[in-house]
Amino acid sequence: MSYDSNWEVVIGLEIHCQLATKSKIFSGSSTAYGAEPNTQANAVDLALPGVLPVFNKEALRLAVKFGLAVDAEIGMRSVFDRKNYFYPDSPKAYQITQMDHPIVGVGHMDIELENGETKRIGITRAHLEEDAGKSMHGAYHGMTGIDLNRAGTPLIEIVSEPDMSSAKEAVAYMRKIHSLVRYIEISDGNMQEGSFRCDANVSVRPVGQKELGTRAELKNINSFRFVEKAINIEIERQIDVIEDGGKVVQETRLYDADKNETRSMRSTEEANDYRYFPDPDLLPVVIDEAYVDALRKELPELPEQKKQRYIKEFELSSYDADVITSSRELADYFETVNAKCGDAKLAANWVTGELAARLNKEEIEITDSKVDAGAYAGLLLRIKDNTISGKIAKDVFEAMWQGEGSADEVIESKGLKQITDSSAIEAMVDEVIVNNPTQFEELKSGKDKMMGFFVGQVMKASAGKANPGQVNQLMQKKLKG
Amino acid sequence: MSNYHTKSVTELSAMLQAGEVSSVELTQYFLDRIKNNDDKLNSFITVCEEQALAQAAESDEKLKAGNAPLLTGVPIAHKDIFCTDGVKTSCASKMLDNFVSPYDATVVTNMRAAGVVMLGKTNMDEFAMGSSNETSFYGGVKNPWDTLTVPGGSSGGSAAAVAARLAPAATGTDTGGSIRQPAALCGLTGLKPTYGRVSRYGMIAFASSLDQAGTFTQTAEDSALMLNVMSGLDEKDSTSVDKEVPDYTTNLNQDLKGLKIGLPKEYFDEGLNADVAKVVEAAIAEYKKMGAEIVDISLPNSHLSVPAYYVIAPAECSSNLSRFDGVRFGYRCDDPKDLEDMYKRSRGEGFGEEVKRRIMIGAYVLSAGYYDAYYLKAQKIRRLISDDFKAAFEKVDVIMGPTAPDVAFKIGEKSDDPISMYLSDIYTIAVNLAGLPGMSVPAGFVNGLPVGLQITGNYFKESQLLNVAHQYQKNTDWHRAIPEDFS
Numbered sequence: 001m002s003y004d005s006n007w008e009v010v011i012g013l014e015i016h017c018q019l020a021t022k023s024k025i026f027s028g029s030s031t032a033y034g035a036e037p038n039t040q041a042n043a044v045d046l047a048l049p050g051v052l053p054v055f056n057k058e059a060l061r062l063a064v065k066f067g068l069a070v071d072a073e074i075g076m077r078s079v080f081d082r083k084n085y086f087y088p089d090s091p092k093a094y095q096i097t098q099m100d101h102p103i104v105g106v107g108h109m110d111i112e113l114e115n116g117e118t119k120r121i122g123i124t125r126a127h128l129e130e131d132a133g134k135s136m137h138g139a140y141h142g143m144t145g146i147d148l149n150r151a152g153t154p155l156i157e158i159v160s161e162p163d164m165s166s167a168k169e170a171v172a173y174m175r176k177i178h179s180l181v182r183y184i185e186i187s188d189g190n191m192q193e194g195s196f197r198c199d200a201n202v203s204v205r206p207v208g209q210k211e212l213g214t215r216a217e218l219k220n221i222n223s224f225r226f227v228e229k230a231i232n233i234e235i236e237r238q239i240d241v242i243e244d245g246g247k248v249v250q251e252t253r254l255y256d257a258d259k260n261e262t263r264s265m266r267s268t269e270e271a272n273d274y275r276y277f278p279d280p281d282l283l284p285v286v287i288d289e290a291y292v293d294a295l296r297k298e299l300p301e302l303p304e305q306k307k308q309r310y311i312k313e314f315e316l317s318s319y320d321a322d323v324i325t326s327s328r329e330l331a332d333y334f335e336t337v338n339a340k341c342g343d344a345k346l347a348a349n350w351v352t353g354e355l356a357a358r359l360n361k362e363e364i365e366i367t368d369s370k371v372d373a374g375a376y377a378g379l380l381l382r383i384k385d386n387t388i389s390g391k392i393a394k395d396v397f398e399a400m401w402q403g404e405g406s407a408d409e410v411i412e413s414k415g416l417k418q419i420t421d422s423s424a425i426e427a428m429v430d431e432v433i434v435n436n437p438t439q440f441e442e443l444k445s446g447k448d449k450m451m452g453f454f455v456g457q458v459m460k461a462s463a464g465k466a467n468p469g470q471v472n473q474l475m476q477k478k479l480k481g
Numbered sequence: 482m483s484n485y486h487t488k489s490v491t492e493l494s495a496m497l498q499a500g501e502v503s504s505v506e507l508t509q510y511f512l513d514r515i516k517n518n519d520d521k522l523n524s525f526i527t528v529c530e531e532q533a534l535a536q537a538a539e540s541d542e543k544l545k546a547g548n549a550p551l552l553t554g555v556p557i558a559h560k561d562i563f564c565t566d567g568v569k570t571s572c573a574s575k576m577l578d579n580f581v582s583p584y585d586a587t588v589v590t591n592m593r594a595a596g597v598v599m600l601g602k603t604n605m606d607e608f609a610m611g612s613s614n615e616t617s618f619y620g621g622v623k624n625p626w627d628t629l630t631v632p633g634g635s636s637g638g639s640a641a642a643v644a645a646r647l648a649p650a651a652t653g654t655d656t657g658g659s660i661r662q663p664a665a666l667c668g669l670t671g672l673k674p675t676y677g678r679v680s681r682y683g684m685i686a687f688a689s690s691l692d693q694a695g696t697f698t699q700t701a702e703d704s705a706l707m708l709n710v711m712s713g714l715d716e717k718d719s720t721s722v723d724k725e726v727p728d729y730t731t732n733l734n735q736d737l738k739g740l741k742i743g744l745p746k747e748y749f750d751e752g753l754n755a756d757v758a759k760v761v762e763a764a765i766a767e768y769k770k771m772g773a774e775i776v777d778i779s780l781p782n783s784h785l786s787v788p789a790y791y792v793i794a795p796a797e798c799s800s801n802l803s804r805f806d807g808v809r810f811g812y813r814c815d816d817p818k819d820l821e822d823m824y825k826r827s828r829g830e831g832f833g834e835e836v837k838r839r840i841m842i843g844a845y846v847l848s849a850g851y852y853d854a855y856y857l858k859a860q861k862i863r864r865l866i867s868d869d870f871k872a873a874f875e876k877v878d879v880i881m882g883p884t885a886p887d888v889a890f891k892i893g894e895k896s897d898d899p900i901s902m903y904l905s906d907i908y909t910i911a912v913n914l915a916g917l918p919g920m921s922v923p924a925g926f927v928n929g930l931p932v933g934l935q936i937t938g939n940y941f942k943e944s945q946l947l948n949v950a951h952q953y954q955k956n957t958d959w960h961r962a963i964p965e966d967f968s
Binding site: 043046047048049050051052053054055082084086088091092093094144146273275276277280281282283 | 563582583685688690717718799800804808820824844847849
């Protein structure tokens, strides 16, 4: 970030996370994504006259699981309220949500900072609510189309404390929550499909000022990259406004990814009065300790627990353990690789190294990796038994990624098997020494740095196939004469 | 010359079961009565001649096959607030003049399953907001006892239709007295069950925490038969109660010796017409003769019921009626300029004055800064009112009093004075706020217009209420009276 250190940034996030229920939160319609418009909207979703909502208890289960996973207070009696506002994709003209008595109360989530420290981000609350439908502009000759398939999809809105002080922290927190909801299988977390999106409340204040600056709310950001960009651009905008002698206005702003700017959506004059009141169609949701305990038992190993276990059990670094446990799928992948190759450190290095880099480059998730965990373990086994060197392994991996077969098949077909025949290596060593007499003298006179040069030359001569350990040994032998 | 219209549902059911009359014959008879008489009353919005006769024919098949449920083949009318599959469901509003429901309300489903034939949909106050049936988009309904007077509301069409015997019985809904008050003004037996006894699914919501479906019948016995079919848990309505439905007819004949009747002093105050008071006192005297014991009680917060109701009901209605936005169904204004224009004109043109008044009151009492002073305070009053009843029911079995402060008033008399109109529900509203079951039973006449006795019971004591009403009807014949022009 380019803003100077005279400014302090305060960020709070509201994350909307779709719960992975089969049917909607107050109707029996399917929540499956991608159906023809309005084919998953029944009388209740259409808000026909006379229909009534019936609460889907599965959404309750998933919300309580989330609360337990962030160590939060659970609302033993939660109440649904109506948030009244007119918009065509909100068929009842009110959203059923939870205001004063949410299902999840105060909790927290720890994030890793770049300097290796851990920071605790407060979670204010998380409440159950229904998603709206979608307005489709443009395609209908000056009219707007309404698709109510998404209307009534269950959400939890996870509200954080304003505890984050940079876009990076906000992204780290969002990633942690994203990873968690997938770990505990309460959401598919699919950001392209809008299953996981966030609003960011951003304000700035001069360092040392106690009271918070005026905040702007950035709406509906649905990727980690955009969250970071949108917050940073908004911070810059606010600082510019103040430094130019202006005032930040409390408003809702929309991030435009194409122009990389935020712009005002609604001004304060049009601010809605949502006229919240308890929904008389729904009874308060009352749960007991036994219910909560049963769900606690259902929780899988959480990311933080898994991370600590990896550090202890596999002696992984905190950093590696953090990266690997950042998603349940990645951790599962790592565990499969580890189980098959029997070397946790090797597995960790290769999962966080070569594989992670490749996934990053292709912008795909571990679940879409072209090399599965079993095949990847096969590759690491060949490193472990000295069939190939680490360097060759990278080429083999590349071939495997291109679909050229298993590690063994690639090694075989490309003739990449490591040369371990001492006499063959010795011949190459001799040849390199003969061709580089000056350098050899330097090495003999104690210039240890030259050892790397010779090993490198031999490796080059062998097209990388010579066993580097053996090369080293032979060089030592030659040196002693 | 047949006189089916003088028969109660119980009597017609017996005749159908015995094969003395067919459902088709009976249905045609009432369709003809509607055709020949309803121009004087305007009690129906929609008459379903074809469907009714088809349903009747089906019911006749079932009757022939034997073991048909008791109400099989009995024709009735539904208030036009209940959604009926394939039939216009207007709630007496221009907003829904073009709305044909794609589904049946649970009450309608239950009736259909019991073999009941639907004659048509009755007129009402727009969205059930009114006490005189004058707010209907389809014009007011006239009281069969004097067509210059109102039938009461909001279920005025159902009340007028049954009073004139255009239908042997009808359904209604009661949010603040909308069954009991018109039943009183039209000389009928009206029953509003405990909140949660009957499903609200498919009943177009006015005020969700108060609305309850019930019946207009000639006798308490008929109410029991109807309630048997209507009641019960409905998974589609979270506020319907999972409580066993007894056979409401079995308890009707219990004698009333030792029954404790509470008379709240607040129901006999200066607002009550003195002649109406005399009729009610005479009815109480009748109960004394049957061995009941009269206990003076007090419901000290009852004077707060009308103000609290006119905060809570509009608050809920302002939200419930927001879905009528011109987007998916119902009225949409011509040539909207933009979205806001569409909302404003569709709602401005689609709703009548009283509905708009209540939406505005409701939006006001829920708005930021007023919520605590109005909505929350009204909820607190509501609790006090419930507590008053709770205390009373520790001393008595049922509470009696007048259903309405006066007999039917003249058409137009109160239409420009909403407050005086609201006060015609002064004795009924508290019962809705508490969620209790209540009835109105014909108890006599003042100047040729019927007077109703209101009987209120404890939660889910419909059986007892019906028993108390039935015993009175065994000893009196007010409920048998038919307006002269329709006899």
